[in-house]
Amino acid sequence: MAIDSAARPQTLMLMLFGDVALERDVCVFSGSVIDALGRLGVSEHATRSTLSRMAGRDLLRRQREGRRMYFGLTGRATAILLDGRARIWHDGAVNDRWDGTWTLLCFSLPESMQRERHDLRSRLAWAGFGPLQGGLWIAPGAVAAQGIVADLGLGAHARVFHARADELTDIAAMVRDAYDLHELGARYREFLDRWDGRPEAADPFAARLGLIAEWLDAIRRDPRLPVEHLPADWPAVRAQKVFRELEQAYRGPASAVAAGLLDVRPLAPA
Template sequence: MIFTIYGDYIRHYGNKIWIGSLIRLLKEFGHNEQSVRVSVSRMMKQGWIDSEKKGNKSYYFLTPRGLDRMEEAAVRIFKLMPNEWDKKWRMLMYSIPEDKRQIRDELRKELLWSGFGSFSNSCWISPNNLEKEVNVLIEKYEVQPYVDFFVSDYKGPQEDKSLVEKSWPLQEIEAKYQEFISTYSEQYIVHQSMIAQGQLTDAECFVERTKLVHEYRKFLFTDPGLPRELLPKVWNGHHAALLFEQYYKLLAQSASQFFEKVFEEDNDMSWKDKAYDADNHPLINE
């Protein structure tokens, strides 16, 4: 949830927040001060955020690594249309020694996050242009001696979609999207009516928008973002993306107003010129 608040709010308001403000925001979800402090401490140890002191206040901000991850996530979350495909396949193969098992496990998690599919043991593929991401991972985990990376054509004997069937559980992903649609389409209609009648407070909109983004971003770990040519003709991911966009816009203004009220009371006002940068976050003030 803290990741979601940083990604959807804080990074657009100067990327820095007083811990007291973060505690106030998380209290809206029923989290207490101790749990927030423990989570923030864990995120610091993992290298996602860092801190600085101003007087007797501690402020927390995303590290360059954290910012990169948030930017990548935002592009994927708010993307409505599939990527254009260059008909190429990216293939990463590795043979990492057993004494480096932890590195191997971390690399697998990163590959799943980036959208790679497990074609076979120690062989990961993607139709998306992920050369930059692969190079970053190879350098980050220092696995240069153990990996080989290819950009290639598939020459058969089957169709390209057969590689998808072997590498990703599309039916499971489709079912998760259907579950999301069933849950949030009903909530969208209810909240649309409540907002029209003035029955939903800014704080409640903040909670609902944050929960919406928090749930939708989970698809980053399961949906590889395949090009249209490799997807089924009817793909629930398209419908879920449109529902997410409409629901987000419904809650956006009131949710931002609540966040800004908390933020203004406790933090530096230098965020004013940054909060509504359409290039960074096209939906934030819509």
């Protein structure tokens, strides 16, 4: 199975550790990681480099057992994986339980704060906000936007509100104005092009790892817009169904492969 451009070695490795080690207090032999990612076409050199880089970034920690080196999750990596798990299994890609509320954030920054403006816009987009007009950004539901503002030290330049749209407001038009629906939908169409109608996997372990990594990449920046105000053929609906059906089909066979492939040990206290 070749790696999709979205599924970089670090993403695949995080998915592997999330599947094997998250909340299990175990570490994985580096040779097992090389064998596992090799099934997805990642070279030994790339895997070793990624292990070293992730350890340097406090995402993995080393544990020596005799002549073997094992790697386990750090607190930082655990937080990232728990967030990813919530996005995949709790939140999902289809927001069909929207309560009708919006979070509004308005800001005004002087020209001398261009870098701060860029950082704020990037953080807002990551949190699901879209620019409605001028310095007004919106996101569906309750979003902890005040924390974003505080983290960037911009409390004096931004205000946060929670509101509902008036009945005269065309919410679907507002969504189209604030978000690039073509770009958002393209991620799901690409996922479907790759996975919809996929024949039975010859290697369910590799297929499942790649499936989860690519699905997380597709949904990680989805603002989870209310589905009732999106186009009737919104591709996330079909894509989520395909993902969940394939993940369930691969899960048992992949676990059987992993049991014979991965060498794990209890993780020593930090």
